[in-house]
Amino acid sequence: METEFRAKRAAGRKLLVPYITGGYPGWQDAVRACAAAGADAIEIGIPFSDPVMDGPIIQQASQAALEGGATPVNILHEIRSLDVSIPIAVMLYYNTVHHAGHERFAAQLRSAGVVAAIVPDLPLEEAGPWCEAADAAGVETVMLAAPTAPDERLPRVAARSRGFLYSVGLLGVTGERTELAATAAALAVRLKAVTDVPVLIGVGVSNAAQAKEAVQVADGVVMGASVVRRLIEGGAEAMGEYIAEVRRAIDE
Amino acid sequence: MSLMAEPSASGRFGEFGGRYVPETLVPACQELEASFIEAWADPVFRAELDDVLRTYAGRPSILTECKQLGAKLGLRLVLKREDLNHTGSHKINNVLGQALLAKRMGKKRLVAETGAGQHGVASATAAALFGMECKVYMGAVDVERQALNVFRMKLLGSEVEAVHSGSRTLKDAVNEAMRDWVATVETTHYCLGSVMGPHPYPWMVREFHRVIGQEARAQCIEEFGDVPDVVVACVGGGSNAIGIFSGFVDDRSRLVGVEPAGGAAVSRAQPGVVHGMRSYLMQDEYGQVQEAHSISAGLDYPGVGPEHSYLASIGRAEYPNVTDAEVIAAFQLLARTEGIIPALECAHALAWIVRAAPTMQGQTVLMNLSGRGDKDVAQMMDVLAK
Numbered sequence: 001m002e003t004e005f006r007a008k009r010a011a012g013r014k015l016l017v018p019y020i021t022g023g024y025p026g027w028q029d030a031v032r033a034c035a036a037a038g039a040d041a042i043e044i045g046i047p048f049s050d051p052v053m054d055g056p057i058i059q060q061a062s063q064a065a066l067e068g069g070a071t072p073v074n075i076l077h078e079i080r081s082l083d084v085s086i087p088i089a090v091m092l093y094y095n096t097v098h099h100a101g102h103e104r105f106a107a108q109l110r111s112a113g114v115v116a117a118i119v120p121d122l123p124l125e126e127a128g129p130w131c132e133a134a135d136a137a138g139v140e141t142v143m144l145a146a147p148t149a150p151d152e153r154l155p156r157v158a159a160r161s162r163g164f165l166y167s168v169g170l171l172g173v174t175g176e177r178t179e180l181a182a183t184a185a186a187l188a189v190r191l192k193a194v195t196d197v198p199v200l201i202g203v204g205v206s207n208a209a210q211a212k213e214a215v216q217v218a219d220g221v222v223m224g225a226s227v228v229r230r231l232i233e234g235g236a237e238a239m240g241e242y243i244a245e246v247r248r249a250i251d252e
Numbered sequence: 253m254s255l256m257a258e259p260s261a262s263g264r265f266g267e268f269g270g271r272y273v274p275e276t277l278v279p280a281c282q283e284l285e286a287s288f289i290e291a292w293a294d295p296v297f298r299a300e301l302d303d304v305l306r307t308y309a310g311r312p313s314i315l316t317e318c319k320q321l322g323a324k325l326g327l328r329l330v331l332k333r334e335d336l337n338h339t340g341s342h343k344i345n346n347v348l349g350q351a352l353l354a355k356r357m358g359k360k361r362l363v364a365e366t367g368a369g370q371h372g373v374a375s376a377t378a379a380a381l382f383g384m385e386c387k388v389y390m391g392a393v394d395v396e397r398q399a400l401n402v403f404r405m406k407l408l409g410s411e412v413e414a415v416h417s418g419s420r421t422l423k424d425a426v427n428e429a430m431r432d433w434v435a436t437v438e439t440t441h442y443c444l445g446s447v448m449g450p451h452p453y454p455w456m457v458r459e460f461h462r463v464i465g466q467e468a469r470a471q472c473i474e475e476f477g478d479v480p481d482v483v484v485a486c487v488g489g490g491s492n493a494i495g496i497f498s499g500f501v502d503d504r505s506r507l508v509g510v511e512p513a514g515g516a517a518v519s520r521a522q523p524g525v526v527h528g529m530r531s532y533l534m535q536d537e538y539g540q541v542q543e544a545h546s547i548s549a550g551l552d553y554p555g556v557g558p559e560h561s562y563l564a565s566i567g568r569a570e571y572p573n574v575t576d577a578e579v580i581a582a583f584q585l586l587a588r589t590e591g592i593i594p595a596l597e598c599a600h601a602l603a604w605i606v607r608a609a610p611t612m613q614g615q616t617v618l619m620n621l622s623g624r625g626d627k628d629v630a631q632m633m634d635v636l637a638k
Contacts, residue, residue, distance in 0.1 A: 049418065049540040050526050052430045053274050059417055071538045094272055095525045099539025121525075123278045125262065126270055146276035148437060157275070168276060172435035 001041055001087040001115045001140055001163040005198045005219070008040060014250040015164070015200060015220025016211070018227045018243055019043040019091065021061035023070025028082060030231050033240030035084040038247035043118065043222060044079060046072050046092040053120040055175030057225040061232060072096050076112040089116035089142065089163065094130075097122075102130050106137035116140040116163040124157055131160060142166050145191055147183040158195035165197045167218060169204040175225045176206040180213050188218040208249035215250045255501045255568060256458070256494075256559070263451020266565060268558035271450040273528045277430075280437045285452040287357050292459060297356065304348050305463065308381065309338045311345075312467045315475060316621075321589040325609040330480065331592070331621040332468045332496060341595065341623030342464060342492045343374040347443060349460035351378035354441035361385040361440040365429040367394055367422035367488065368550035368597065369401025370623055371445030376410035378443075386410040386443075389428040391421035394549040401627050419543035421552045422488070426527050446489025447557035450528030454557050458494045465499020468618060479503045481615035485622065486600040487511050487518070487571065488551035490560045492622035497569060505618075507569035509560060510604040512579070515544030517556045518564045518571035524555070531558040547576040547635070548596035548628070578603035580635060583625065595623030596631075 005015055018034045020027050022044045031042050047062035047070055054062065072092070079088060090109065097105045097119065109117060117139055122130060124143065134141045140162035145154055147168060158165050167188045170181035184201050191199045201214040202222030211221045223246065230239040263269045263285075271281055291297040305311040313333045322329040334342035354362060362379050364386065366372030372388040379386030388405055392414040395402055405412050418424040426449075433442040447454045447461075472479055483500050485493035487509035497507050511518060517532045524533030526541050534542040534554035544554045556571075563569035579596060582603035587593045594602065601619050605612075625632075 049542075050423065050427050052427050052527075053434070055431070063417070066540065073538065095533075095535070095539040095541070098523075098525045098530070099535060120274050121272050121528075123271065123273060123275050125278070126272055144275045146274070146278075148276050148279045150279065153279075170435075171276060171437060173431045 001089065002197070004087060005040070005164055009198055009219050014215040015040045015198060016247055016250060017041045017043055017200060017220065017222045019045060019222060019224035020231065021045045021047060021058060021065055021228055022075040023047055023065030023068060024061045024231065025068065026231065026236050028078060029236035030239055031082055032084060033236045034243050035086050037240045037243035039086060039243055040220065041087040041089055042084070043089045043091050044075070046075055046090055046096055048093040048096060051093060053173050055173040055225060057229050058174050061228050072100070076108055076114070079114060080112045087115045088113060089118060090114050091118040091120070094119050094122045097130055102133035106133045106139050109139050110137045114139065116142055118142045118166060120144055124160060127160065144168055145187065147171060147187045151190070154190060155194045158191060158197055161197050165191060165195060165199050166222065167191050167199050167201045169201050172204065174203055176229070177204045180205065180210040184214060185217045192217070208246045211246050212249040212252065221250070256498050259451065259455050263455070265559045265562035268531050268561040269451055269454055270530050271528060272525050272530065273450045274434060276434050277437060281450050281452070283357070287353060288452055288456045291353055291356055297352065301349055301352055304352070305345065309344045309348060310336065311463065313337055315468070315471045318590045321586065324589065325606065326613045327609060328616040329605065330616065330618045332464060332618060334464060334492065334620060334622045335595065335624035339374045339377050340626065341370040341374070342461060342495060343371045343445060344377070345463055345495070346445065346457050346460040346491060347371070347374040347378045350441065350443045351382050351384065354384070354443070355382055357441065359439060359441040361436065362443045363429050363432045363440055364388050364443045364445060365422065365425035366390050366445060367425070367552055368548060368595070369394065369398040369405065369627060370550060372412070373401050373404050373408070375443050376405040376408035379410060380408045387432065388412050389415050389425040389432070391419070391425050392416045393420045394422065397631050398549055398627060400630065421549065423541065423554055446491040447494045447559060448489040448527060448529055448555065454529065454559055457491055458498060458559065461491055461495030462498045464492070464495035464620065465497060468496055469499035472618065476616060479505050480618035482506045482508060482612060482617045484508045484510065484601045484605055484617060485620040486551060486597045487556060487560060488515070488553045488597065490557040492620050494557060494559060496620040501568065507563070508604065509569055509571045510600045511571055511573040512546035512548065512551045512600060513573045513575045514546050515551055515553060516573040517554060518560060519573055526555060529558050532556050532561045547579055548600070550595070550597040551600065572604055574600050574603040574607065578607065582606055583632065592621070593625035593629070594621055595625050596628045598622050
């Protein structure tokens with residue numbers, strides 16, 4: 001994914017990565033709709049019982065998916081048969097990996113065609129064993145950088161990140177906000193100064209206008225709650241229209 | 253060196269513990285660790301905490317020998333009376349320590365999770381005492397079964413938010429408190445209520461409860477001339493157990509932590525990662541955290557503090573479990589034979605003592621009576637009417 005993202009950035013394209021909760025009714029159609037509407041990669045959430053980085057919308061989607069019988073195994077199986085041409089990343093909490101075992105889980109991702117993993121409760125100090133297993137299996141581990149990090153920490157986080165670097169837009173959990181937080185641009189600027197890994201702002205990027213604002217300083221955006229809410233309220237088609245609207249805004 | 257010394261630099265007790273938190277919280281955990289190390293080595297801080305424990309919480313807590321019940325069971329049964337502390341449980345020890353530390357760090361707001369409400373009440377109390385703002389997250393199921401404690405927290409000036417996600421009990425209250433902390437970390441201290449969570453909490457909370465074990469050991473030596481043969485405490489997250497174990501871990505005493513049958517994380521011995529720590533955790537075949545079920549809200553937790561997992565893994569402490577029916581019987585037994593109504597949590601420890609008594613004839617058994625049962629009376633009225 002990183003090679004592709006770097007090439008697109010070099011060509012002047014801003015990167016758009018929507019998030020879809022795996023296992024939520026209609027999620028596979030939603031992934032295809034995202035791809036068709038101009039997404040550069042898709043982040044598929046593997047639902048977890050205790051999602052501490054997620055706000056109400058993604059919690060609701062995760063719980064619905066779990067109640068519908070979603071498991072990491074069947075989501076990965078379904079990812080394999082998705083047949084979309086853009087890279088697929090997964091977002092999951094660390095116990096899902098820990099429980100399966102690092103090497104085994106990395107191999108499962110690889111064979112499902114997943115190219116990258118985002119593990120929001122696995123900070124730099126704890127990430128070593130998983131990152132090594134993922135590297136060995138050819139799966140990129142995207143690290144998160146937070147606005148609270150002191151300057152000396154950012155280059156170390158960036159150096160361990162593969163695929164892209166996830167610049168956490170605000171102090172808080174996933175969810176829609178009325179404005180893009182001032183911390184979003186500030187952190188992206190700090191990160192761009194210390195790394196050439198593509199920097200994408202996520203958490204709290206809530207509509208097309210905010211996405212456009214974010215890509216003034218960042219290489220792209222990850223959008224979750226606003227995407228999932230449209231999937232919940234209007235299905236894959238409404239969600240696809242929204243992705244297309246964001247695409248137009250960041251291409252302007 | 254003591255078996256319960258400092259954890260490793262990465263916050264581990266053996267292979268348990270660590271700091272599995274979102275990146276946003278890493279600097280806050282590091283700051284807390286540094287502040288705690290500095291404060292704990294500062295005689296001024298220690299004196300301030302000792303003073304508030306003595307003049308406000310009512311320490312030291314006494315030992316009570318249960319002569320009637322001991323005779324009935326064929327052993328010497330001694331209670332460490334943490335139920336007599338201000339706010340009615342051991343939780344105040346940790347909360348006063350953390351609140352003083354938060355004040356020292358310049359944080360003006362506390363967030364806390366609570367199960368039975370004892371930690372929430374203690375947090376609300378400390379916030380009132382030190383003039384801090386406090387918000388307590390409590391599972392919606394627990395809000396209902398512990399209505400009295402909800403009212404106490406509000407009376408003390410704290411905000412109580414019912415958590416409706418997941419199993420709507422303690423584990424979900426922890427999730428919600430962590431979400432709050434992620435958003436407010438610059439002004440807020442997360443006053444975690446047990447020996448769990450990310451490093452430095454399991455260590456720091458243990459140190460704040462070490463006073464239980466220190467007092468108990470000195471009291472046992474003075475009154476009985478020896479350490480007890482057996483030390484027993486209930487275990488949810490495990491703070492009262494760690495507190496009393498810390499006094500005897502390097503002695504010959506047998507250490508017993510009693511879990512509820514529906515929340516027996518240690519018995520299953522399956523490591524997992526949730527709430528910032530690697531420890532034994534009840535989970536399904538895909539690593540989804542399972543819901544614990546216990547008559548006592550305070551033990552309704554699918555995990556356990558990492559140091560307990562360590563003590564179990566090396567065989568230094570044992571962790572049997574008891575059923576709700578045994579707990580209900582023990583709750584009434586202590587009330588009728590000794591005139592003490594225990595918290596349902598502590599009734600777990602007594603239930604195990606009753607069961608294991610035939611194998612402990614003539615021995616001295618020290619039980620941590622970590623909380624009083626007033627909060628459980630309304631619930632038990634319903635249970636016993638059935």
